[in-house]
Amino acid sequence: MPTISEYLLSLFDRNMRAVLRNPRAVCLIENPSKRIQMAAVRQDSNVICLIDRPAEDVQLAALRKFPEAIHFIDSPTERVQSSVVRSNPGYISFLAHPTEKVQLLAVEKNPECISLIRQPTEKVQLVAVMKDVRNIERISNPTEKVKKLAGLEKDIRQDTAVPETQEAPSKSKSGNSRKPPMNKAAKEAAVTLENEMRSIGSTNSRLRQEASYADNADTERKEVAAANRQMDKELTAAFKKFNDSAVPEKAGCDVGKVIRDLRRSGVCVEEMKPTEWYSLMKGKTLMAGSGKGKTSLMLAKTPAGYVLKAVNMVNSMSRQASADM
Structure with a gap:
């Protein structure tokens, strides 16, 4: 159905009258205005293929109803491309x-789409391989950096499943205590946590990516928040x-409070390793910040x-507790 403004305009504009009667009449109009293009597409989204250089808003209106119409649009803008890939x-x-x-938007939503690019x-x-190492096989010509990352990801997965008999890491040169050994249950939980964190990070990246297409900064x-x-x-x-x-x-x-405190520090x-969280829970120290x-x-x-x-505050608390005793 035509809008009220389109109907009123048709009383004085024969091109609008023609398009409202038959949307395909738009192909007979030389340099149709944006309003004429929009009226035609609103009546029949397929006519986008009959419009030479349609306006961006007209493209978006057509694609909302008929995404496959992207076939008929030459050099679509990034906004138009994103609209199609989001759907x-x-x-x-x-x-x-x-x-x-x-490309990133597509891979964030479905990593296997790397094979379609x-x-x-x-x-x-790199994003596709980080989400699933097997995606390296879906890339026709991966870069050396991507190949290296794929190999590293495989090593990480293998390291996560180390047998319980493996020796725990020795003390570091700084004198910090070695990482506490993980039993079988902890290792299995670490694998689950790693996968969940990867999925959470992926979802967050996608949402932040979609936020970048918002109409205004506010x-x-x-x-993003x-x-x-x-x-x-x-x-x-x-x-x-x-x-x-x-x-x-x-x-x-109170895990939520610990996360908030970690962020303030x-x-x-979201980039912590399960072993780092495990060490922190086991009473070991965690380094935050950089340099001085x-x-x-x-x-x-x-x-x-x-x-x-x-740590210095913890030591102070311990000394105070000893003094009180």
Whole structure:
């Protein structure tokens, strides 16, 4: 149905009258205005193929109803490409020259789509392989850096499943205690946690990517903030589940508070390794920051529960407790 403005315009514009009677009449109009193009596409999205150089908004309107119409659009803008890929990442195969941003959007939504991209950039290849090593086989001409990463990912997976008889790492030169050995249950929980963290990170990247296409900066900030809140909520659940299986003595720890404290100390929680979290839960120190700003953090038990403290503060608390005794 035509809009009220289109109907009123048709009273004075014969081109609008023609398009409202038959949308395909748009191909007979020389240089149709954006309003004429939009009216035609609103009546029948297929007529996008009859319009020479349709306006971006007209392309988007047509693709919302008929994504396959991307076939008929020459040199679609990044915004148009993103619209199609968001509706179905597989449609990236319809794009002759998708931008890197659009390639990343497709791979974030479905890593296997790397096989549908004719010339994926190295960054896109790396993302696909990080999500699943097997994607290296779906890339026709992977770069050396991507090949190296694929091999490294395989090694990491193998290391995660080391037998219980393997010796624990020795003390480092700095004198820090070695990492606590993990039993079978802890190792299995670590594999699960690693996979969950990878999935959480992937979802967060996709949501942040989608936020970058927001209409304005304020909306983008709100969507990014919401994505980060959702990520921390999911990380909290994942670490709590890990504690229940691998560190039952810390099952009552307020994981959400620990995550917030880690972030305030400069730790990128989503990039922590399961072994680092395990060590922290087992009472070992965790280094935060860099250079002169480095800080050793430790989980300390207080009457109010477990809290994250700098090592010098923990020592001070211990000395005070001894003095009180």
